[in-house]
Amino acid sequence: MRINSIKYNNSHVDGPGIRTVLFMQGCNIHCKGCQNKSTWDINKGKEISINDLVNELKQKVFNKKITISGGEPLVQKDELVILIDKLAEEGFDIALYTGHQRDEVPTEIIPKLKYLKTGNFIQELKTTIKPFVGSENQIFEEVSKDETTK
Numbered sequence: 001m002r003i004n005s006i007k008y009n010n011s012h013v014d015g016p017g018i019r020t021v022l023f024m025q026g027c028n029i030h031c032k033g034c035q036n037k038s039t040w041d042i043n044k045g046k047e048i049s050i051n052d053l054v055n056e057l058k059q060k061v062f063n064k065k066i067t068i069s070g071g072e073p074l075v076q077k078d079e080l081v082i083l084i085d086k087l088a089e090e091g092f093d094i095a096l097y098t099g100h101q102r103d104e105v106p107t108e109i110i111p112k113l114k115y116l117k118t119g120n121f122i123q124e125l126k127t128t129i130k131p132f133v134g135s136e137n138q139i140f141e142e143v144s145k146d147e148t149t150k
Contacts, residue, residue: 001079002026002047004039004071008060014067015095015115015132015140020057021067026075029099033123035134039071050079054086064090067115069097074104081106088112102139113143 002025011019023036025045039045057066066087073080073096087094095115098105102118110116119138127133132140 001050001053001076001083002042002045003053004036004045006057006060009062011067013132014069014097015065015117017065017093018063019065019067019095020061021069022053022057024068024070024073024076024080027070027072027099028075029072029120031099031121031123033126034121036069036071042075050082050086053083054090057087057092058090061092063093065093065095067095067097072099074098074100077106081109084109084112110143116141116143 004023004025006023007021009018009020011021014021023039025039026042027040030040068080084094093114094112095117096105096113097117099120100118102116105116105118117133117138117140122135122137125135125137127136130136
């Protein structure tokens with residue numbers, strides 16, 4: 001899979017708690033005003049095997065809280081599903097940030113997530129008040145316990 005970067009154990013704005021943020025490479029949305037334009041080109045970034053990435057995260061994420069962002073994680077949907085499966089097996093608290101709508105997120109990963117942020121960034125709706133989102137239209141939700149039993 002291709003990643004842009006990893007910010008270890010220092011984010012307070014990408015979901016509840018102190019979180020590590022994995023920025024995946026590649027985006028097919030290209031929101032006006034995007035703060036992560038360096039993640040758009042799928043041919044850039046760093047190629048890493050999913051197993052190597054999971055092993056690195058296991059060693060360096062002290063509290064097992066991770067937010068997967070981008071770019072757009074769903075650009076690498078097949079790899080994302082495998083990554084989330086492996087992180088869930090290791091007991092990670094996983095937040096997924098996507099510019100797509102909830103019904104476009106693979107249903108098999110929803111029960112493995114703790115949090116889900118959906119909706120594209122709209123510069124005209126930018127907010128600094130609504131927690132964990134960039135614009136008013138975006139939805140940040142804790143995935144319900146009911147979904148984890150389905």
